[in-house]
Amino acid sequence: MFSTPFVLTFSLLLSLPILFFLAPRILPPHPNPIPISPTDELDDINLFNKAISHSFTPPSSSSHPSKFFHLSSQNPNLKIAFLFLTNTNLHFAPLWNLFFHDTPTKLFNIYVHSDPSTNITRPNNPNFKFIPSKKTYRASPTLISATRRLLANALLDDPSNAYFIVLSQYCIPLHSFSYTYRSLFLSPTFDLTDSESTQFGVRLKYKSFVEIISNAPKLWKRYIARGRYAMMPEIPFDKFRVGSQFFTLTRKHALVVVKDRMFWRKFKVPCYRDDECYPEEHYFPTLLSMADPDGVTSYTLTRVNWTGTVNGHPYTYRPDEVSRELILRLRESNHSESYLFARKFVPDCLEPLMHIAKSVIFKD
Ligand SMILES: *[C@@H]1O[C@H](CO)[C@@H](O)[C@H](O)[C@H]1NC(C)=O
Ligand SMILES: *[C@@H]1O[C@H](CO)[C@@H](O)[C@H](O)[C@H]1NC(C)=O
Ligand SMILES: *[C@@H]1O[C@H](CO)[C@@H](O)[C@H](O)[C@H]1NC(C)=O
Secondary structure, eight states, X not given: OOOHHHHHHHHHXXXXXXXXXXXXXXSOOSSXXXXXXXXXXXXXXXXXXXXXXXXXXXXXXTTSXXXXXXXXXXXXXXXXXXXXXXXXXXXXXHHHHHHHTTOOGGGEEEEEEEOTTSOOOOOSOTTEEEOOOOOOXXXXXXXXXXXXXXXXXXXXXXXXXEEEEEEETTOEESSOHHHHHIIIIIOSSSXXXXXXXXXXXXXXXXXXXXXXXXXXXXXXXXXXXXXXXXXXXXXXXXXXXXXXXXXXXXHHHHHHHHXXXXXXXXXXXXXXXXXXXXXXXXXXXXXXXXXOGGGBOSSOSEEXXXXXXXXXXXXXXXXXXOSHHHHHHHHOOSSBSOOOEEOOBOGGGHHHHHHHIIIIITOO
């Protein structure tokens, strides 16, 4: 007979590798994940379902799957929805007011998702519509939910919203509204990477501008951040992408995002490590590149400077750096005729930016 201590020791030893193997599945992810409450999740599902069923659905035509509406570029009813995702005051609201100044409201809508736990001064402009919002946390799935809430509200609110631009409180415009509008809806030459969307000087196809990168150095670590097989089988590693959460979507793709259930189920799972998570940088590029690879440009229209990045934050411009030359430099793009927006700027940049607004930024 084996003695009891021996059996105990033996089974303890045996259980060690098993524990080691199962640990990631049993132990709660670390550190400190912020779960999304079932109530919040239910609120979102109800909102998304409403947006899907009430929203103007483009007539589908199998021969032209990428034409998201049968409206020609001459149609005066196409609007841009500007979607601000913020957890502070909209520092550059006066600059944006100037951007929208004199623009007929039949060409745009503005929606704001602002973290309800912070005390935000609302811009003195009734065009900024604050949508029902929930708390957000950096590098967490709450940022995906907030963006989807913005898209769903904009889809529901106005069937004329045709492009959806996600911005933060640190974003600034680099051109006038009319330049921005022309670039998105009319210009046959704006997108330098695609000549097929244009024929005889006419835009045939509208694409989403989403950064989609497949060869980033930390991609594998980010892929397995929730467990080695957490993304499988639907999202194999070779389909996993990274990109900026500040993008410009067509209405068709805004609906794709709001309709999604499968990708969300994967990306809402907390990571084991905070520093390799950033679900908001993966969810949208992965979903859209898998759903409609030919309908997205793979680059963003929002310029950001990653040189000398600190703690996952991009370079942030200071007031003494704001100049005509900076604006011209930030516009330069290898992919399109120009970047349309830029980030990040410290709030104190407002004054120097206002100073060159009319003479430089909006002068086109
Ligand atoms: C929010 O801001 C208002 C006006 O600036 C101020 O009176 C109020 O005390 C603030 N509340 C909190 C919780 O900070
Ligand atoms: C990007 O940031 C670096 C500092 O990290 C700065 O030297 C450089 O001029 C910036 N680039 C642009 C285009 O502003
Ligand atoms: C454009 O491409 C060149 C060559 O790859 C690169 O040096 C430059 O930084 C790029 N410019 C921008 C604005 O990304």
